Amino acid sequence: MDPAAEEARHLGLRFQRGFLAGRRLSAFPWAELEKKLKSSSDALLLLDILQKTILHPLCMKYPPSVKYRRCFISELIKKHESIATEPLDELYDVLADILNKEESTTCYKSYLLPTGDSVTLSETVAIISQGTTGLVTWDAALYLAEWAIENSAIFSNRTILELGSGIGLTGIAICKTCNPKAYVFSDYHHCVLEQLRENIHLNGFVLESETGNHTKMQSQNQRTEVMDLQGPKITAAELDWDSVTKEQLSQLQVDVVIAADVVYDPQITSSLISVLQQLSASKTAGKPPEIYIAFTVRNPDTYHLFQTELGKVGIGWQVVPTHTKNLFLYDLHSNITLLKLLAKTL
């Protein structure tokens, strides 16, 4: 492929990743698109972007909000009009179609995985809704998923517990790419748990609590959903750091504990630390679990408080070196850190 065509293909893929993941429109490489359109003066690139975004099968099945699609196509039309005199029918057909659609209460975001598969999530548009931060995907969850995909041996054939899973991006990505034996998603907010369970289903997984029905379904129709039984055992547990007991935690028999963006509020730090302390004192096959916590350092005081509190209960930490491949789109300048916790007493 000649370099110009390769560049155009890459540009199209950047639009695709951003659009399917519902990235804010101002973060798209519009200036590069305009430059490319001016230099090539044909509309093939725009048609390619249309196919990779609004007309992509994932978008057809799990669309982002109508408003988002309308703004996106309007922007593409503007870019086309800035270089061409003739309108491009395909763009206007798509716009007309979107203008006829009613806004739905559910909108989706799809995150493309290196395997060619994707994680599709039903997400809310507001950062805080129903009184929780758990109904959107935070940057630390994307960072942790990228790191896990690059370090899949840590998760392969092991039992994983995720604290404060939110709506499930990290865990679903791990279940799809890292071959865990069992994955326990957890959270405490009932709306978050409901959305999380919906997202687990959306991605073709069956919850452990449903496998009874599932097995029945199987005997009626031997060929349905056999794939699901071969995947990890998945649970979505209600687990409140304020009330979970040591016994409940040790019963889970986990090999690895992870969490993303759970260090953001000094008020919840002490209950989180107490859970981490109990987990690091538990043993599975004679060994304590490995614990990894990813978070965006928004306020250094909160970060230091977390470290001080860890130190008080005898837990040390080391910063885990960052991974090499950036797969998802998030603010690369945001200060995200991944800590591996080290229980000093063990």
Ligand SMILES: C[S@@+](CC[C@H](N)C(=O)[O-])C[C@H]1O[C@@H](n2cnc3c(N)ncnc32)[C@H](O)[C@@H]1O
């Ligand atoms: C900022 S969100 C992060 C969600 C997800 N891990 C991500 O990064 O996208 C924090 C999550 O911690 C959960 N959480 C907060 N306090 C909790 C508690 N006491 N017990 C269990 N989960 C809690 C919230 O419900 C929410 O889902």
